Amino acid sequence: MEALVSRRVGCRATAADLVQELFLRFWRRPEVKVEALDTYLLRCAGNLAIDHLRSEGSRERVVEGLAPTEHDSAGQALQQALEVDHDLQRIEAALRALPERTRQIFLLNRIHGCTYGEIAKAMQLSQSAVEKHMMRALTVCKASVAEPAPAMRRPGSAV
Known part of the structure:
Protein backbone atom coordinates (compact mmCIF):
# COMPACT_ATOMS: atom_id res chain seq x y z
CA MET A 1 0.00 0.00 0.00
CA GLU A 2 2.85 2.35 0.87
CA ALA A 3 4.53 1.60 -2.46
CA LEU A 4 1.33 2.50 -4.34
CA VAL A 5 1.00 5.80 -2.49
CA SER A 6 4.73 6.50 -2.86
CA ARG A 7 4.50 6.11 -6.65
CA ARG A 8 1.60 8.56 -6.74
CA VAL A 9 3.02 11.26 -4.46
CA GLY A 10 6.71 10.77 -5.30
CA CYS A 11 7.93 10.75 -1.69
CA ARG A 12 8.34 7.73 0.59
CA ALA A 13 8.06 9.76 3.81
CA THR A 14 4.82 11.38 2.68
CA ALA A 15 3.53 7.98 1.57
CA ALA A 16 4.28 6.53 5.02
CA ASP A 17 2.43 9.41 6.66
CA LEU A 18 -0.58 8.99 4.35
CA VAL A 19 -0.78 5.23 4.94
CA GLN A 20 -0.61 5.83 8.69
CA GLU A 21 -3.39 8.43 8.34
CA LEU A 22 -5.47 5.89 6.40
CA PHE A 23 -4.96 3.33 9.18
CA LEU A 24 -6.08 5.84 11.81
CA ARG A 25 -9.16 6.81 9.78
CA PHE A 26 -10.07 3.16 9.29
CA TRP A 27 -9.47 2.38 12.97
CA ARG A 28 -11.63 5.26 14.22
CA ARG A 29 -14.57 4.92 11.86
CA PRO A 30 -17.75 3.08 12.71
CA GLU A 31 -17.88 -0.50 11.53
CA VAL A 32 -18.90 -0.80 7.92
CA LYS A 33 -18.97 -4.23 6.32
CA VAL A 34 -16.83 -4.37 3.18
CA GLU A 35 -16.65 -7.46 0.97
CA ALA A 36 -13.11 -7.07 -0.39
CA LEU A 37 -11.20 -5.30 2.37
CA ASP A 38 -7.86 -5.38 0.54
CA THR A 39 -9.33 -3.76 -2.58
CA TYR A 40 -11.21 -1.23 -0.47
CA LEU A 41 -8.07 -0.22 1.46
CA LEU A 42 -5.98 0.07 -1.71
CA ARG A 43 -8.64 2.27 -3.28
CA CYS A 44 -8.78 4.42 -0.14
CA ALA A 45 -4.98 4.71 -0.17
CA GLY A 46 -5.03 5.80 -3.81
CA ASN A 47 -7.76 8.33 -3.09
CA LEU A 48 -5.83 9.66 -0.11
CA ALA A 49 -2.77 10.16 -2.35
CA ILE A 50 -4.90 12.02 -4.89
CA ASP A 51 -6.42 14.19 -2.15
CA HIS A 52 -2.92 14.98 -0.87
CA LEU A 53 -1.74 16.00 -4.33
CA ARG A 54 -4.83 18.17 -4.80
CA SER A 55 -4.31 19.92 -1.47
CA GLU A 56 -0.64 20.47 -2.28
CA GLY A 57 -1.64 21.98 -5.64
CA SER A 58 -4.21 24.21 -3.93
CA ARG A 59 -1.67 25.29 -1.34
CA GLU A 60 0.83 26.16 -4.10
CA ARG A 61 -1.80 28.17 -5.99
CA VAL A 62 -2.68 30.11 -2.83
CA VAL A 63 0.99 30.84 -2.13
CA GLU A 64 1.53 31.89 -5.76
CA GLY A 65 -1.59 34.05 -5.49
CA LEU A 66 -0.08 35.86 -2.51
CA ALA A 67 2.73 37.24 -4.68
CA PRO A 68 1.67 40.69 -5.90
CA THR A 69 0.86 40.91 -9.59
CA GLU A 70 -0.27 43.80 -11.72
CA HIS A 71 -3.91 42.55 -11.63
CA ASP A 72 -4.20 41.32 -8.07
CA SER A 73 -2.76 42.78 -4.89
CA ALA A 74 -1.40 40.64 -2.06
CA GLY A 75 -4.13 41.93 0.24
Missing part, protein backbone atom coordinates in the same frame (compact mmCIF):
# COMPACT_ATOMS: atom_id res chain seq x y z
CA GLN A 76 -6.88 40.68 -2.09
CA ALA A 77 -5.23 37.26 -2.43
CA LEU A 78 -4.87 36.99 1.34
CA GLN A 79 -8.51 37.99 1.79
CA GLN A 80 -9.59 35.33 -0.70
CA ALA A 81 -7.51 32.70 1.09
CA LEU A 82 -9.09 33.67 4.41
CA GLU A 83 -12.58 33.49 2.89
CA VAL A 84 -11.87 30.01 1.51
CA ASP A 85 -10.57 28.90 4.90
CA HIS A 86 -13.68 30.34 6.57
CA ASP A 87 -15.92 28.54 4.06
CA LEU A 88 -14.13 25.25 4.79
CA GLN A 89 -14.65 25.75 8.53
CA ARG A 90 -18.36 26.39 7.95
CA ILE A 91 -18.66 23.27 5.79
CA GLU A 92 -16.89 21.18 8.45
CA ALA A 93 -19.27 22.50 11.11
CA ALA A 94 -22.26 21.75 8.87
CA LEU A 95 -21.01 18.19 8.32
CA ARG A 96 -20.52 17.66 12.06
CA ALA A 97 -24.15 18.72 12.61
CA LEU A 98 -25.48 16.10 10.17
CA PRO A 99 -26.96 12.84 11.45
CA GLU A 100 -24.25 10.18 11.80
CA ARG A 101 -25.49 7.99 8.92
CA THR A 102 -25.74 10.96 6.52
CA ARG A 103 -22.25 12.16 7.47
CA GLN A 104 -20.83 8.64 7.07
CA ILE A 105 -22.39 8.24 3.62
CA PHE A 106 -21.07 11.65 2.55
CA LEU A 107 -17.53 10.84 3.74
CA LEU A 108 -17.54 7.39 2.12
CA ASN A 109 -18.50 8.99 -1.19
CA ARG A 110 -16.54 12.23 -1.18
CA ILE A 111 -13.45 11.29 0.84
CA HIS A 112 -13.08 7.57 0.19
CA GLY A 113 -14.43 7.62 -3.38
CA CYS A 114 -17.06 4.89 -2.91
CA THR A 115 -19.95 4.80 -5.37
CA TYR A 116 -23.55 5.03 -4.21
CA GLY A 117 -23.97 1.35 -5.05
CA GLU A 118 -20.94 0.34 -2.98
CA ILE A 119 -22.14 2.42 -0.04
CA ALA A 120 -25.66 1.01 -0.30
CA LYS A 121 -24.31 -2.54 -0.28
CA ALA A 122 -21.87 -1.92 2.60
CA MET A 123 -24.47 -0.17 4.76
CA GLN A 124 -27.34 -2.44 3.74
CA LEU A 125 -29.43 0.42 2.35
CA SER A 126 -31.12 1.00 -0.96
CA GLN A 127 -29.25 3.11 -3.48
CA SER A 128 -32.17 5.54 -3.37
CA ALA A 129 -31.66 5.99 0.38
CA VAL A 130 -27.95 6.69 -0.19
CA GLU A 131 -28.86 9.27 -2.86
CA LYS A 132 -31.27 10.98 -0.46
CA HIS A 133 -28.65 11.13 2.29
CA MET A 134 -26.15 12.60 -0.20
CA MET A 135 -28.65 15.21 -1.39
CA ARG A 136 -29.27 16.22 2.23
CA ALA A 137 -25.53 16.47 2.94
CA LEU A 138 -24.82 18.47 -0.22
CA THR A 139 -27.73 20.81 0.47
CA VAL A 140 -26.43 21.46 3.98
CA CYS A 141 -22.88 22.08 2.67
CA LYS A 142 -24.17 24.46 0.01
CA ALA A 143 -26.31 26.33 2.51
CA SER A 144 -23.40 26.67 4.95
CA VAL A 145 -21.37 28.69 2.45
CA ALA A 146 -24.36 30.54 0.99
CA GLU A 147 -25.25 32.16 4.32
CA PRO A 148 -23.42 35.41 5.02
CA ALA A 149 -20.63 35.03 7.52
CA PRO A 150 -21.50 36.45 10.97
CA ALA A 151 -18.52 38.83 10.89
CA MET A 152 -19.46 40.10 7.42
CA ARG A 153 -23.08 41.05 8.17
CA ARG A 154 -23.84 44.72 8.30
CA PRO A 155 -25.10 46.03 11.64
CA GLY A 156 -28.86 46.24 11.70
CA SER A 157 -29.32 43.89 8.72
CA ALA A 158 -31.90 41.15 8.94
CA VAL A 159 -30.73 37.55 9.21
